[in-house]
Amino acid sequence: AQSVTQLGSHVSVSEGALVLLRCNYSSSVPPYLFWYVQYPNQGLQLLLKYTSAATLVKGINGFEAEFKKSETSFHLTKPSAHMSDAAEYFCAVTTGTASKLTFGTGTRLQVTL
Amino acid sequence: EPEVTQTPSHQVTQMGQEVILRCVPISNHLYFYWYRQILGQKVEFLVSFYNNEISEKSEIFDDQFSVERPDGSNFTLKIRSTKLEDSAMYFCASSGGGANTGELFFGEGSRLTVL
Numbered sequence: 001a002q003s004v005t006q007l008g009s010h011v012s013v014s015e016g017a018l019v020l021l022r023c024n025y026s027s028s029v030p031p032y033l034f035w036y037v038q039y040p041n042q043g044l045q046l047l048l049k050y051t052s053a054a055t056l057v058k059g060i061n062g063f064e065a066e067f068k069k070s071e072t073s074f075h076l077t078k079p080s081a082h083m084s085d086a087a088e089y090f091c092a093v094t095t096g097t098a099s100k101l102t103f104g105t106g107t108r109l110q111v112t113l
Numbered sequence: 114e115p116e117v118t119q120t121p122s123h124q125v126t127q128m129g130q131e132v133i134l135r136c137v138p139i140s141n142h143l144y145f146y147w148y149r150q151i152l153g154q155k156v157e158f159l160v161s162f163y164n165n166e167i168s169e170k171s172e173i174f175d176d177q178f179s180v181e182r183p184d185g186s187n188f189t190l191k192i193r194s195t196k197l198e199d200s201a202m203y204f205c206a207s208s209g210g211g212a213n214t215g216e217l218f219f220g221e222g223s224r225l226t227v228l
Contacts, residue, residue: 036219042221042222044204044219
């Protein structure tokens, strides 16, 4: 069985500040890890994915995440927050195509002036 | 860019009524999923579908739920007798497998309100 834990249901940063959203995973086999973003009243959009290639993964909108096996983590970062980054962010894990994608509880990112 | 489309975007129904939510996955994808998100809560897996049969389902997906791929393009979720607690946003997703292992493409969702 696989699972992800997102620390912090709500994160607030100032515009231009570093964004750090935390995700830890649990999986009995090598995982595939994802970050999805959900803007208000919209569906889920893939930000980035880790599928056993490079451990530092770059995604859209300037986001990146680093897979750290020793820490079972896949934290999402962005050097400089923008107002348009305000959304709900979900970390997710799967063990392969035939396996379901399991989501974390989500972190709501607020960006203030 | 190919996308997953869902209809209706919003449906209001009375408790006990049957509801069918429709999805058109990306055309060359092989794996199909339904997820739901109750307001303010996390996205929950309902069911996955591959090769014309259910490959996995959650404990939420009980006998009142069913899925079908009636033709080569549509993928439907039927709720036979809706309950108040079925009110949620339902997301359809599809995946192509191969190099995109595990990457799901989601539709915009169908909001179901049960009164």
